[in-house]
Amino acid sequence: MAEIIRAEHSGFCFxxxxxxxxxxxxxxxxxxxxxxxxxxxxxxxKFVTDRLKEQGVDIIYxxxxxxxxxxxxxxxxxxxxxxxDKAASRGITLTDATCPFVEKIHQLVHEAASGGSNVxxxxxxxxxxxxxxxxxxxxxxxxxxxxxxxxxxDSDNFFVVAQTTIRKSLFDDVIAAxxxxxxxxxxxxxxxxxxxxxxxxxxxxxxxxxxxxxxxGRDSSNTRKLYEISKxxxxxxxxxxxxxxxxxxxxxxxxxxxxxxxxSTPECVIEEVIANMSEVITENKETNLMAEYMDExxxxxxxxxxxxxxxxxxxxxxxxxxxxxxxxxKDGIIPKEELTLEGDQKLKDLFKxxxxxxxxxxxxxxxxxxxxxxxxxxxVNEHWDEINSALEDKSTISVKxxxxxxxxxxxxxxxxxxxxxxxxxxxxxxxxxxxxxxxVLTVKVSRVDQKRGKAVFSHKAVLAxxxxxxxxxxxxxxxxxxxxEGTIMRFTDYGAFVDVGGIDGLLHISxxxxxxxxxxxxxxxxxxxxxxxxxxxxxxxGKISLGMKQNKPEPWSVIDENYQIGQVVAGKxxxxxxxxxxxxxxxxLDGLVHISEVAHKRVTNINDELxxxxxxxxxxxDIDKERKRIxxxxxxxxxxxxxEEAADEAxEEAADEE
Numbered sequence: 001m002a003e004i005i006r007a008e009h010s011g012f013c014f015x016x017x018x019x020x021x022x023x024x025x026x027x028x029x030x031x032x033x034x035x036x037x038x039x040x041x042x043x044x045x046k047f048v049t050d051r052l053k054e055q056g057v058d059i060i061y062x063x064x065x066x067x068x069x070x071x072x073x074x075x076x077x078x079x080x081x082x083x084x085d086k087a088a089s090r091g092i093t094l095t096d097a098t099c100p101f102v103e104k105i106h107q108l109v110h111e112a113a114s115g116g117s118n119v120x121x122x123x124x125x126x127x128x129x130x131x132x133x134x135x136x137x138x139x140x141x142x143x144x145x146x147x148x149x150x151x152x153x154d155s156d157n158f159f160v161v162a163q164t165t166i167r168k169s170l171f172d173d174v175i176a177a178x179x180x181x182x183x184x185x186x187x188x189x190x191x192x193x194x195x196x197x198x199x200x201x202x203x204x205x206x207x208x209x210x211x212x213x214x215x216x217g218r219d220s221s222n223t224r225k226l227y228e229i230s231k232x233x234x235x236x237x238x239x240x241x242x243x244x245x246x247x248x249x250x251x252x253x254x255x256x257x258x259x260x261x262x263x264s265t266p267e268c269v270i271e272e273v274i275a276n277m278s279e280v281i282t283e284n285k286e287t288n289l290m291a292e293y294m295d296e297x298x299x300x301x302x303x304x305x306x307x308x309x310x311x312x313x314x315x316x317x318x319x320x321x322x323x324x325x326x327x328x329x330k331d332g333i334i335p336k337e338e339l340t341l342e343g344d345q346k347l348k349d350l351f352k353x354x355x356x357x358x359x360x361x362x363x364x365x366x367x368x369x370x371x372x373x374x375x376x377x378x379x380v381n382e383h384w385d386e387i388n389s390a391l392e393d394k395s396t397i398s399v400k401x402x403x404x405x406x407x408x409x410x411x412x413x414x415x416x417x418x419x420x421x422x423x424x425x426x427x428x429x430x431x432x433x434x435x436x437x438x439x440v441l442t443v444k445v446s447r448v449d450q451k452r453g454k455a456v457f458s459h460k461a462v463l464a465x466x467x468x469x470x471x472x473x474x475x476x477x478x479x480x481x482x483x484x485e486g487t488i489m490r491f492t493d494y495g496a497f498v499d500v501g502g503i504d505g506l507l508h509i510s511x512x513x514x515x516x517x518x519x520x521x522x523x524x525x526x527x528x529x530x531x532x533x534x535x536x537x538x539x540x541x542g543k544i545s546l547g548m549k550q551n552k553p554e555p556w557s558v559i560d561e562n563y564q565i566g567q568v569v570a571g572k573x574x575x576x577x578x579x580x581x582x583x584x585x586x587x588x589l590d591g592l593v594h595i596s597e598v599a600h601k602r603v604t605n606i607n608d609e610l611x612x613x614x615x616x617x618x619x620x621x622d623i624d625k626e627r628k629r630i631x632x633x634x635x636x637x638x639x640x641x642x643x644e645e646a647a648d649e650a651x652e653e654a655a656d657e658e
Contacts, residue, residue: 002281004274005209007201007260013194015099016043016264019076022097026071027055034069034093039083040128042075042097043264044220047242066092077128078102080135081110101192102129105161106136108188112159113137117186120144120153122174123163127221130163146170150177158185164192165222165263167199167229182539194263195222202226202260206233209258211250214239215273216262223262234258242269243276252280303328304361304371309378314355317348324357330371334359338374376415383414384450391445396462399443401436409433411441411457418445418455427463467502474501478544480534483551488528496520498532498546505544507532514549514588555589556628563630565620568637573614581610583618583632591630593618600635 012020019042030036037060041049049059057073063083066072068091074083078098087094098106109119119141123130134141142158144150147170158178162171168191178185206212212234216223218241230237236254238247251257257277261270304310304326312324312332322339324332334357336347351357359373360381390397399411399418408421420443422430430436443457444465478484478500486498486505495508509517517523524530532546555562563569563585571583571591580594593616598609610616618632 002255002257004257004259004277004281005205006270006274007198007205007258009194009197009201010215010259010261011263011265011267011270013192013198013263015076015101015192015194018099019043019073019097020048022095023052023057023073024055026073026095027052027057030056030071032069032071034067034071036071036073037066038073038075039063039079040075040077041219042073043217044223044262045217045264045266045269047217047269048264048266063087063090063092066090068092071095074098075128076102078106078132080132080139081106082135083132098132099164099192101164101190102132105133105164105188105190108161108190109133109137109141109159112186113140116157117159118142118155118157120158120160120185121163122160122171123166124221127163129165133161133163144174147173147177150174151181153178153181153183156184158183160185160187161190162188163221164190165195165225166191167225168196198222198260198263199226199229202229203233205258205260206230206237209234209256210254211236211247211256212238212258212260213246213251213273213277214260214262215241215270216265217241220262220264223265226260226262230258230260240273243272246273246276248277248280251277303330303364306361306364308361309358309381310361310373311356311358314351314353314357317351317353319347322347322351322357324359324373326371332359332361332371332373334373334375338362338376340376340379380415383416384448387413387416387418387445387455388448388450391448394444396442396444397457398440399457400440401433401438404433404437409436411443413455413457416455418457420457420459424458424460427460427467470502474503475537475539478534478537480537482534483531484534486530486532486546488524488526488530490526491520491524493519496524498530500532500534500544500546503542503544505532505534505546507546507548511535511545511547511549514552514555515584515586549588555586556625559589559623559625563620563623565623567620568617569620569632570615570617571632573610573612573616576606576610576612578606581606583616585630589630591618591620591632593632593634597621597631597633597635600638600640 023038023042026036036057038052038057039060041059042052043049060066060072063072063086071093072087072095074094074096076097076099084094113119119137121130121133121141121143122145123143124145125143130143134143142153142155160175160178171189171191175187212230214223214227214230214237216226223239227237227239236250238250240246259274310326310332312326314322315325315331316323320336322334324334326332339347358378359375360378361371362374362377363372387397389395397413399413401409401411401420403410408419409425410417411420422433424446425433425436441459442462443459444461445455446458446461447456484500486500489497489499489504495506496512497504498507509520512520513523530548531551532548533550534544535547536545569585571585573581574584574590575582580592581598582590582592584590595603595606598606603609616634617637618634619636620630621633622631
């Protein structure tokens with residue numbers, strides 16, 4: 001018996017019903033000589049607008065078409081602020097039937113624009129509701145209708161609202177696109193709750209029927225969206241304006257007929273469509289009953305074919321088999337081997353006479369005049385269904401690795417075996433799959449060929465997804481300026497890559513030390529734990545810049561606290577010039593020992609006295625903070641030679657001069 005299932009939320013919404021009521025009241029209370037107009041169709045339904053025309057309500061498309069004594073109905077879609085100003089200046093009486101939900105959006109965008117925000121409207125730029133909303137923020141709003149448009153936006157600081165009738169999924173996708181671009185925005189979900197309820201009930205109905213009828217005006221935006229939504233879940237979806245458009249041939253042969261209607265569809269039109277379909281169903285009722293009766297007789301005479309799924313009632317249970325009444329001239333037999341038993345379970349513990357049972361036909365004649373059935377092979381079909389479902393919705397299943405083969409492993413999902421390539425066993429390089437034998441892995445289904453009994457799984461895809469979630473979580477917790485612990489993972493000539501909780505950041509060689517380094521390995525080693533500061537983050541490129549030297553003050557910024565003139569300090573010779581040697585007191589802080597301050601004797605070649613890398617003691621002669629220069633003396637830390645030795649040295653110098 002066919003049935004008509006009407007979606008729970010269908011037909012007039014609150015705003016449309018209110019607009020029609022206000023218009024009818026305006027007609028009833030009208031006493032002047034002027035006319036009554038709606039500026040544009042009151043709602044997108046020709047039946048309603050034709051009926052209003054019969055009552056004396058005509059349609060205009062510009063206020064200039066109305067006179068001073070006329071009354072103009074502001075339709076439920078609303079109008080721009082300038083519309084009201086123009087009506088007041090021309091003395092035109094307005095009856096405002098704007099939907100309260102739309103009025104609220106007008107108020108929100110006006111306040112946002114006045115506060116300096118860029119208004120962003122998600123909706124159809126040609127829809128009258130969107131044009132009206134734009135008119136309340138100076139017609140300066142950005143209007144988009146897809147996540148692709150959102151991704152291409154250059155401006156920022158958005159105040160986001162939605163056309164009341166758009167799909168919630170579209171609005172969510174646009175918001176996600178804005179977030180992915182790092183845009184600053186404040187969002188107000190202004191989709192009408194009635195719209196969301198209508199769309200949800202449309203989905204629930206379309207999922208469970210053979211054919212879906214969507215009733216509404218061809219120009220109705222919300223009805224078109226209902227049609228698009230329904231089409232995704234029920235291929236046989238038809239858009240009709242009234243009973244004359246009904247696809248009766250399609251309806252005639254369907255058992256479950258779904259029906260929904262747009263927000264501007266009158267109840268009388270919906271009832272006419274239902275009545276017309278009911279007549280067709282009634283006409284075919286007797287024919288269908290006869291057909292069902294003949295089918296039942298044919299079913300009793302026909303034997304099921306091999307591979308067919310059959311339902312029956314258990315006639316008898318023994319220790320070795322189950323006898324099933326299939327409703328035809330032969331009984332079915334399910335041997336114990338074709339049933340799934342665990343441990344010491346017996347057939348009589350699980351099955352009883354009179355129970356309903358489903359099984360798969362293996363042979364139509366097993367030699368004893370019975371039909372051989374299998375419960376196991378039916379379960380295999382169910383397992384394939386589960387695998388196919390996991391492929392479609394990209395969900396995960398658990399499999400057990402049972403065998404190593406060339407190029408990968410065989411993994412079992414219940415009664416179905418699948419293949420995991422070596423490259424898909426892990427997110428790291430796998431040389432041998434032997435270590436995975438016996439393990440239970442969570443996998444995603446990559447490919448299914450049920451006819452050939454093949455399925456391909458991937459554990460790597462699951463690990464990659466988990467890692468992506470972990471990285472996303474780490475990104476959300478990290479901030480520029482944070483100091484975190486990291487582990488040195490690898491070196492390059494220009495720095496080191498540091499693992500900070502699961503993601504790598506670059507520690508540039510210039511950010512390791514306040515001093516100069518030729519290679520990061522001079523001060524760091526693989527696996528070393530260090531404290532690093534987050535210098536910058538680029539989520540789009542997935543890059544993090546780190547600093548290590550920032551954990552210590554720059555030496556010249558605290559020079560007065562650590563060094564004074566006359567102080568003897570230790571250092572290492574890092575560079576030798578003809579005029580002296582540079583001594584590193586600490587990373588980022590060098591002092592110059594002039595050639596005259598190397599020794600008490602005359603030094604002509606400084607390389608005879610000092611070598612790069614040599615540890616020395618020196619006395620601070622001067623600190624020039626403005627030019628960032630330190631003068632050092634090594635000879636001031638040495639004992640002066642005795643007078644005799646000094647005389648000899650002076651004589652030698654004089655001889656050299658001659």
